[in-house]
Amino acid sequence: MTPEKLEVTLLGTGTSTGVPVPGCSCRVCTSADSRDNRTRCSLLVSYAGKNILVDTATDLRQQMLREKVTHIDAVLFTHTHADHIHGIDDLRPFNIAGREAIPVFAGAAAAKSMKRNFSYIFGNGERSGYCPRLTLTEVDGPFELFGLSVTPVPLIHGNGASLGFRFGPVAYLTDCSAIPEASMPLLKDLKLLILDALRFRPHVSHFNIAQAIEQAEKVGAEQTLLTHLSHDVEHEKHGKGLPGGVEFAFDSQKICFAL
Ligand SMILES: [Zn+2]
Ligand SMILES: [Zn+2]
Numbered sequence: 001m002t003p004e005k006l007e008v009t010l011l012g013t014g015t016s017t018g019v020p021v022p023g024c025s026c027r028v029c030t031s032a033d034s035r036d037n038r039t040r041c042s043l044l045v046s047y048a049g050k051n052i053l054v055d056t057a058t059d060l061r062q063q064m065l066r067e068k069v070t071h072i073d074a075v076l077f078t079h080t081h082a083d084h085i086h087g088i089d090d091l092r093p094f095n096i097a098g099r100e101a102i103p104v105f106a107g108a109a110a111a112k113s114m115k116r117n118f119s120y121i122f123g124n125g126e127r128s129g130y131c132p133r134l135t136l137t138e139v140d141g142p143f144e145l146f147g148l149s150v151t152p153v154p155l156i157h158g159n160g161a162s163l164g165f166r167f168g169p170v171a172y173l174t175d176c177s178a179i180p181e182a183s184m185p186l187l188k189d190l191k192l193l194i195l196d197a198l199r200f201r202p203h204v205s206h207f208n209i210a211q212a213i214e215q216a217e218k219v220g221a222e223q224t225l226l227t228h229l230s231h232d233v234e235h236e237k238h239g240k241g242l243p244g245g246v247e248f249a250f251d252s253q254k255i256c257f258a259l
C-alpha cells in the first residue's frame with residue numbers, strides 16, 4: 001500500500017491585528033519580505049483528498065483564494081477569540097460547492113460560546129439562507145476524521161483555555177501561555193510542532209519567543225515553527241537568532257509527510 005500523504009499549510013501566522021498593522025509604519029509593517037506579511041492564524045490539513053481547516057480566521061476568504069482551496073470538509077476550532085472565528089461566514093461558498101453541511105468540532109466551552117455568539121448559525125431558531133450550514137460536535141478526546149486520528153491537546157491561554165490539535169506527527173498549538181503537564185504525553189515523538197510565540201516581550205496570554213523556545217526543547221519535536229507572530233518579529237533578521245530546529249513560520253508555508 002502506498003503511504004498516505006499528510007500536508008499542512010500555514011494559512012496565517014500573524015497575531016490578532018495581522019501584520020502589517022493598519023496605521024503602523026515600522027520596519028516590519030513596511031518590509032518588502034513577503035514572510036513579514038502575516039494574515040490571522042489558521043492551518044489547513046490535507047489528507048486523503050480531504051481538507052481540514054483549523055479555525056476560521058478573520059482573513060479566511062483571502063487565505064482560501066490565495067491557496068486556491070476548492071473544498072473544506074471539516075473545521076476544528078481552537079477557541080473563540082475573534083481572530084480565530086470571525087471568518088466563519090466565509091465558509092458559505094464551500095456549502096454551495098459541497099451541498100452538505102460542513103462538520104465542525106470544538107471543545108465544550110468553545111461550543112457554548114459559539115451557540116451564543118453565532119446563534120444565527122448554531123441556534124434552534126429560524127435560519128436565514130445567508131449563513132453557513134455547519135453541524136457542531138463537541139470533542140473531549142481523540143477522534144477520527146477521514147481516517148486520520150485527531151487528538152485535542154488542552155492548553156492554557158491566559159485566564160482562559162484553548163485546544164491544540166495533533167494530527168499524526170504534527171501538532172498545532174496556537175494561542176497558549178502554558179502547556180499543562182497532563183498534555184505533554186500527547187506531544188511525544190512529533191516530527192513538527194507549530195507553536196504560539198507572539199513577540200520578544202512577555203505577554204499574559206501567549207508564549208513569548210524565549211518561552212516558546214523553552215517549550216520546544218521540552219517537547220523535542222524534530223522541527224518547530226513559531227506562529228501567531230506580531231510586528232516585533234522580522235523574519236530574516238530575528239530568524240538567525242533562533243536555535244537549530246526552530247524557525248519562524250510564514251504564510252503559505254507547506255510541510256508534507258508520508259504516513
Ligand atoms: Zn508595525
Ligand atoms: Zn486567543
Ligand SMILES: [Zn+2]
Nearest residue numbers: 016081083175
Ligand atoms: Zn489568536
